[in-house]
Amino acid sequence: MAKLIGYARVSTRQQSTDRQQADLLVAGVRRDDLYVDHGVSGARASRPQFDRALEALIAGDTLVITTLDRLGRSTQNMLAFADELRARGAGLRVLNLGGGDVDTKTPMGSMLFTIMAALAQMEHEIKRERVIDSVSKRREAGKDLGGRPRRITDSQIRNAIRLVEGGEPAAQVARDLGMSRATFYRRSRALTI
Structure with a gap:
């Protein structure tokens, strides 16, 4: 019987996955089929609970995530991942994407996923440019960049x-x-x- 396998992730230990888990449970994912990574960047190729979620997927199952950025950062990697799932006979369902669910098992869902993956990568790159620009401006102005407190001699x-x-x-x-x-x-x- 086909199952929904849920995956939630936060990049830092201070963040909470409570909201993601609640959304996944409401979407029909059983608590036993929910995998959660804490303090793991989406840029990392290996994420322990994500890897376990993929091992649990069999043909007919669907991986469910709340937002596209929980899956990864690059359009190319996300599309390759969606293709890998399709080849295994599994689907991908993204909640909260464009106001509704996107299921890659359908042609329309697959197309929307491709477009949204490209937009997610673009958004990530724009944020990165803004951070780099902000840091360089603060550095030029001689302002504090935060981080670890200075060492007192x-x-x-x-x-x-x-x-x-x-x-x-x-x-x-x-x-x-x-x-x-x-x-x-x-x-x-x-x-x-």
Whole structure:
């Protein structure tokens, strides 16, 4: 008997798949046939739960995803994947694509999938260009790019200790260094030992 195999994915561990899972369950996917990858980029070729979902697919089954970007990033890879499923006798169903479901088992669904895969890749490339442009503009302007906090040197800690010994409040000195008071005290103790 044909089954619906569901797949959900988020790129970071902080993100939640709750909404995707709820949509897949409403679409008729059984909880036992739901595969979820947490903290796995769509650009990666190997995704553990995605690979398990594909192993579970047999002829007549349909892989169900909520949005096209859960499948991958490149139009070429998505189309090759859809062809592979078709060759295996399995289908692909994308929920929330253009206001409705798209099922690649039908000619119209296959055509829509091809168009939407190309649009998804274009959207990804536009976002990437915007991020690169934003980073270069922030770098040129000398602005903070975020990321890991700057490393505070031992010399900076020694100077800060002198300020505290001279009467400056430790909390203010620590704040000026960009660290918590507890971290300042810990680093100070490590230098005086």
